[in-house]
Amino acid sequence: MKYVLFDVDGTLIDAVSNQRRVWATWAQRYGLDADEVYRTALRSRPMETFAQVAPDRDPRECLAVLHELEDEDVRTGVYAAFDGAPDLLHGLPPGSWALVTSNYEHRVRGRFRRTGLPVPGVIVDAAAVEEGKPSPDPYLRAATRLGAEPGDCLVVEDAPSGVRSGLRAGMTVWGVNAPTAVEGVHRHFGTLREAVPHILAFASGPQGNAAA
Known part of the structure; x- marks a missing residue:
């Protein structure tokens, strides 16, 4: 078989537009450049992305925010x-x-x-x-x-x-x-x-x- x-x-x-929108919203919450964050996210896992774009932030908090945004997108996104x-x-x-x-x-x-x-x-x-x-x-x-x-x-x-x-x-x-x-x-x-x-x-x- x-x-x-x-x-x-x-x-x-x-899901490209969804992922871009989620990361843009996440970046806005932390006052970061959305395009730079998305480029980083495309080539790394979330925790690695946080370490690169927001090294002064608690990665667990960053992940919790990302998960919240992703779950909301599943419920409401196209x-x-x-x-x-x-x-x-x-x-x-x-x-x-x-x-x-x-x-x-x-x-x-x-x-x-x-x-x-x-x-x-x-x-x-x-x-x-x-x-x-x-x-x-x-x-x-x-x-x-x-x-x-x-x-x-x-x-x-x-x-x-x-x-x-x-x-x-x-x-x-x-x-x-x-x-x-x-x-x-x-x-x-x-x-x-x-x-x-x-x-x-x-x-x-x-x-x-x-x-x-």
């Missing part, structure tokens, strides 16, 4: 699934796919409810592992929970840290929703829609050359 492990934000759900996501997720065999996210499960479930996407039985979130992406731990944890071998897993990602995570886990990694390929991916698709038939073929196909 083959398995597909999906990143969420930027891969299945378009979300959209990328074209092809509903067909793709409904077309995968039950028990053959999982979500691997640097966010938290309750927010992912909230976003999926808002967009009408089906929720799988396995979600590996930021609280499930000690080290997030680009560590291989999140994807390895998902494979374990699915009862899958890494070599039978396809990772679908849009960001360099997630791509590195999947590669370090020994999995096939395909990139989507980017104009150019992220370094290291085995295949690249400009949009999720372009990748849908290939992902479904992978999931239903025999074991073999997944990277082709």
Whole structure:
């Protein structure tokens, strides 16, 4: 059996404007430049972002404020699934796919409810592992929970840290929703829609050359 492990934000759900808005509001609360804060947040985890942009602030307070803003955004923000996501997720065999996210499960479930996407039985979130992406731990944890071998897993990602995570886990990694390929991916698709038939073929196909 083959398995597909999906990143969420930027891969299945378009949350860029939401993330930018949340970080802009957070930056405003602390009197910081929103663009600089967002650029930092894109390449680091929240606690690392706080250390760089607000080193004089209590990081626990910073995180609490961020969580409050993110939870409010899940309740009131506008979300959209990328074209092809509903067909793709409904077309995968039950028990053959999982979500691997640097966010938290309750927010992912909230976003999926808002967009009408089906929720799988396995979600590996930021609280499930000690080290997030680009560590291989999140994807390895998902494979374990699915009862899958890494070599039978396809990772679908849009960001360099997630791509590195999947590669370090020994999995096939395909990139989507980017104009150019992220370094290291085995295949690249400009949009999720372009990748849908290939992902479904992978999931239903025999074991073999997944990277082709």
